[in-house]
Amino acid sequence: MKSGIIRDILAESLSVGHIDVLDRLSNPKYDEDVASELKLKATIVRTMLNDLHENSLVEYQRTKNKKTGWYTYLWVRREGKIREYAQKYLKTQLTELNTRLDDETKNVTFQCDCMRVPYELAMDSSFVCASCEKNFTECDNSDVIDEIVSEVSRINSLLEQT
Numbered sequence: 001m002k003s004g005i006i007r008d009i010l011a012e013s014l015s016v017g018h019i020d021v022l023d024r025l026s027n028p029k030y031d032e033d034v035a036s037e038l039k040l041k042a043t044i045v046r047t048m049l050n051d052l053h054e055n056s057l058v059e060y061q062r063t064k065n066k067k068t069g070w071y072t073y074l075w076v077r078r079e080g081k082i083r084e085y086a087q088k089y090l091k092t093q094l095t096e097l098n099t100r101l102d103d104e105t106k107n108v109t110f111q112c113d114c115m116r117v118p119y120e121l122a123m124d125s126s127f128v129c130a131s132c133e134k135n136f137t138e139c140d141n142s143d144v145i146d147e148i149v150s151e152v153s154r155i156n157s158l159l160e161q162t
């Protein structure tokens with residue numbers, strides 16, 4: 001696989017190991033062969049292949065060994081799906097971040113030494129925590145909001161580049 005950005009996104013959403021497996025599958029290969037090329041146990045490679053398959057990034061051809069009755073799987077990556085997967089992953093991240101941003105900007109929260117609670121709960125307990133007996137004070141979540149906003153812009157710029 002060529003694009004550096006798409007590799008980064010796959011590494012973030014799956015793992016570097018999954019990319020190594022994908023890299024080996026430009027032509028169809030048996031899972032055992034991928035495993036020996038990567039010097040990994042076949043069970044580990046199969047687990048990664050299953051993850052990749054769940055995300056439609058690889059496909060396989062199954063053949064039955066007439067002698068043993070066992071199935072063998074010949075795997076190949078689905079070139080056309082990789083970019084689509086990366087974009088879908090980023091869009092899901094964006095949706096989650098926007099929901100969090102919404103929560104953080106709309107809801108006033110309070111905190112004591114042991115927890116964060118919504119305004120209603122702090123008010124119900126007269127702004128004193130029953131567990132640690134400290135006063136509930138309003139949370140300053142501007143740092144959290146800044147973090148989310150900068151993550152949103154990071155992901156937007158990744159999306160533009162994929």
Ligand SMILES: [Zn+2]
Nearest residue numbers: 112114129132
């Ligand atoms: Zn408390």
